[in-house]
Amino acid sequence: xxxxxxxxxxxxxxxxxxxxxxxxxxxxxxxxxxxxxxxxxxxxxxxxxxxxxxxxxxxxxxxxxxxxxxxxxxxxxxxxxxxxxxxxxxxxxxxxxxxxxxxxxxxxxxxxxxxxxxxxxxxxxxxxxxxxxxxxxxxxxxxxxxxxxxxxxxxxxxxxxxxxxxxxxxxxxxxxxxxxxxxxxxxxxxxxxxxxxxxxxxxxxxxxxxxxxxxxxxxxxxxxxxxxxxxxxxxxxxxxxxxxxxxxxxxxxxxxxxxxxxxxxxxxxxxxxxxxxxxxxxxxxxxxxxxxxxxxxxxxxxxxxxxxxxxxxxxxxxxxxxxxxxxxxxxxxxxxxxxxxxxxxxxxxxxxxxxxxxxx
Numbered sequence: 001x002x003x004x005x006x007x008x009x010x011x012x013x014x015x016x017x018x019x020x021x022x023x024x025x026x027x028x029x030x031x032x033x034x035x036x037x038x039x040x041x042x043x044x045x046x047x048x049x050x051x052x053x054x055x056x057x058x059x060x061x062x063x064x065x066x067x068x069x070x071x072x073x074x075x076x077x078x079x080x081x082x083x084x085x086x087x088x089x090x091x092x093x094x095x096x097x098x099x100x101x102x103x104x105x106x107x108x109x110x111x112x113x114x115x116x117x118x119x120x121x122x123x124x125x126x127x128x129x130x131x132x133x134x135x136x137x138x139x140x141x142x143x144x145x146x147x148x149x150x151x152x153x154x155x156x157x158x159x160x161x162x163x164x165x166x167x168x169x170x171x172x173x174x175x176x177x178x179x180x181x182x183x184x185x186x187x188x189x190x191x192x193x194x195x196x197x198x199x200x201x202x203x204x205x206x207x208x209x210x211x212x213x214x215x216x217x218x219x220x221x222x223x224x225x226x227x228x229x230x231x232x233x234x235x236x237x238x239x240x241x242x243x244x245x246x247x248x249x250x251x252x253x254x255x256x257x258x259x260x261x262x263x264x265x266x267x268x269x270x271x272x273x274x275x276x277x278x279x280x281x282x283x284x285x286x287x288x289x290x291x292x293x294x295x296x297x298x299x300x301x302x303x304x305x306x307x308x309x310x311x312x313x314x315x316x317x318x319x320x321x322x323x324x325x326x327x328x329x330x331x332x333x334x335x336x337x338x339x340x341x342x343x344x345x346x347x348x349x350x351x352x353x354x355x356x357x358x359x360x
Contacts, residue, residue: 003030005356006097006112008037009105009131010044013187014262018124018345019044019100020051021164025349032353035092037085037108044104056088058107085111095356098122098348099139101129113138118355121153122348124163124263126295127288128152141355143348145263145341146295161348162341163267168248170342172272174255174333176326180212182319183254185244187262187281190219193307194258194279195226200312203233205320212323214238215250248272255329256322258315261293261304267344269302273337275329276302277318279310301335 007023010016016038023034036055038044048055085107099109099121113119113135120141121132126148128136133152136142142153145163182202186194195218202214216238218226223242230238244250251257251272259265261280269276278296280289293304303318322329341347 002033003095003356004033004035004092005352006035006037006092006094006108007100008097008108009100009102010036010038010042010048011102011104012189012262013043014124014264015100015102016043016047017166017264018122018164018267019098020047020053021166021345022098022100022122022348022352023053024051024166025164025345026353029346029349030353032095032356035094037088038102038104042102042104058085058104082107082111086115089115089117096120096352098352099131099135101131103131105131106134109135110138120352120355122164123149123152124267125149125288126291127286129285129288141351143351145267145344146292148291148295159348159351161351162344163263164345164348165264165267165271165342166345168246169268169271170248171337171340172252173337174274174330176330179255180209180323181253181255182212182214182323183244183250183257183259184214184216185247185257185259185265186217186219187260187265190217190222190242191260191279191281192222193310194260195219195222195229197310197312197315198258199226199229199233199235199238201315201319202230202235202238204312204316205323206235208320209323212237215244215254216240217244218242256319258319261289261296263288263292266292266296266302267341270296270336270340271342273333273340275322275332276336277305277315277322278302279305279307282307296336296339299335299339301332301339303332 036048096118097112099105118140121139122143124145126146142157143159220242227240257276261278278293280293296302297304
């Protein structure tokens with residue numbers, strides 16, 4: 001019987017895609033069965049099965065955003081889910097559990113830890129999420145991407161491996177050419193602010209950069225409206241898609257990336273190394289996107305622009321400044337690449353196998 005490893009959590013692409021990257025690496029390195037635990041509502045419900053992994057669903061609800069009643073209801077549901085998770089742990093006997101964050105990770109992770117199963121947590125952001133704050137004290141491993149969170153975990157558990165990425169991401173030196181290409185990424189679900197403001201910003205740049213090209217990831221069901229926005233602004237060189245399938249290639253071909261500041265997006269940009277303007281989502285839990293973007297900006301590896309300041313005219317000014325200064329783009333790309341960890345998925349997988357006693 002093959003040894004089993006649980007991966008628990010999900011919700012957004014920032015949780016799900018690193019988890020899948022680790023699972024793929026585990027499958028490459030050893031003959032193990034990887035079982036995911038998540039919900040019907042999270043992105044994992046769509047992504048995990050398409051990658052050939054089993055997803056077992058649990059019923060949990062978020063505790064944030066509804067005051068004391070939501071906290072009480074969420075805690076009660078989580079307690080029941082934890083009790084039911086004991087049966088799953090006892091039946092499947094995992095060798096290790098990796099918690100990737102999100103409210104869905106808690107019940108199975110806690111049940112496994114109480115059974116004595118080695119627990120690892122993955123924290124990709126500069127602010128530790130609620131689930132990882134709860135699980136951190138019992139975790140045998142803490143895979144982190146930023147030194148800022150090291151103090152939240154036991155020193156012996158720390159592994160600063162970065163954010164696991166899918167295959168295809170790797171350092172690619174930025175070479176200045178004659179192109180003027182801007183990639184707009186609003187995360188796995190798109191970003192309403194970028195969708196609304198970028199067409200006008202790009203339109204105002206057209207007199208100086210008549211050959212500007214834009215690839216804009218708008219999010220599911222938003223692409224037609226964004227495409228119409230570029231048409232109204234009379235921008236001819238804009239390709240609008242609901243989702244960019246080959247993100248690594250899109251970043252590598254860009255002269256500049258305009259994006260949200262989720263941990264996964266920053267990891268993708270830095271693994272390849274490109275100049276970026278980051279507009280953090282202001283309602284992210286614990287303001288982690290702003291903290292991510294500011295941390296990168298302090299390294300000279302990106303520009304952080306608050307959403308409240310990111311009106312079309314300000315966006316256009318920041319984009320124009322970088323497009324007009326090749327040296328600044330090269331320096332920013334180099335600084336970003338120096339921060340990248342393209343091998344994080346395999347580093348995490350190897351260590352997780354050692355934790356599980358499975359070797360590789």
